[in-house]
Amino acid sequence: MDSTIDLSDASKALDLFNIRYQLIRLEDTITFHLIERAQFPLNATIYKAGGIAIPNSDLSLFDWIMSASERLHALVRRYESPDETPFFPSALEKPILQPLHYPQILHANDVNVNPEIKDSYINHILPTVCAQREERPEQQENYGSAATIDVLVLQSLSRRIHFGKFVAESKFRTETDRFVKLIKAEDRKGIDEAITNMAVEQQVLDRLKLKAATYGTDPSGGSRDVGKIDVDAVVNTYKNYVIPLTKVVEVEYLMQRLKGTEWE
């Protein structure tokens, strides 16, 4: 896993500069995983329950691989970490490793937008990322390869989007009075406006465009090099899904932020 944020130190973990640095690193991870996925056709059958016969399971191939990965990773404590959010909470098993004691950085919450992330990925993101290949017929030989890369893409998207909780906690601590008023009034629109920084969003999109163009190009050149990924598809993934869902996480986290506190 690619965690560099120090979750053992609350003041570092809630420094907005450090959090944004982590979000920037995750842009690289997400872009590289999308480049890997774009090699293969869309292979829609992977996502259909019963589309591929699996012994003793009626899940889609993708759901089966994702839930089995999560079960395995849970055994080594992945989902004890406050920056990890499972897609299949019911598949998790008790870790075989001793629990780690993270300091309480986030307020208790049950925000999990993974169902929305998965839906957006399968129905909107993948069709644009794989568009160059869409005319190609499904390739049974690639079902497993494509679905295992999907797990990596979705886990990195989920991690990036749920980092919104740390962003929100940081903003709450900086402007506590303002947020307490908005949260008490259940003013989601007002909270959304308070957490929005359009200049930062534009920087994210500009940087992503440069990254997708750069990482998608072989540095040795070559006339057949048409780019490994559709740059606009990557930018639109962020513009239409990643940033909006990060903001949903921020708002919903803040809506739960006063429970059990002096402000309730």
Ligand SMILES: O=C(O)C(=O)C[C@]1(C(=O)O)C=C[C@@H](O)C=C1
């Ligand atoms: O960096 C922040 O302040 C965030 O809240 C994260 C983020 C993003 O998803 O990139 C979301 C909302 C803001 O408008 C700017 C950027």
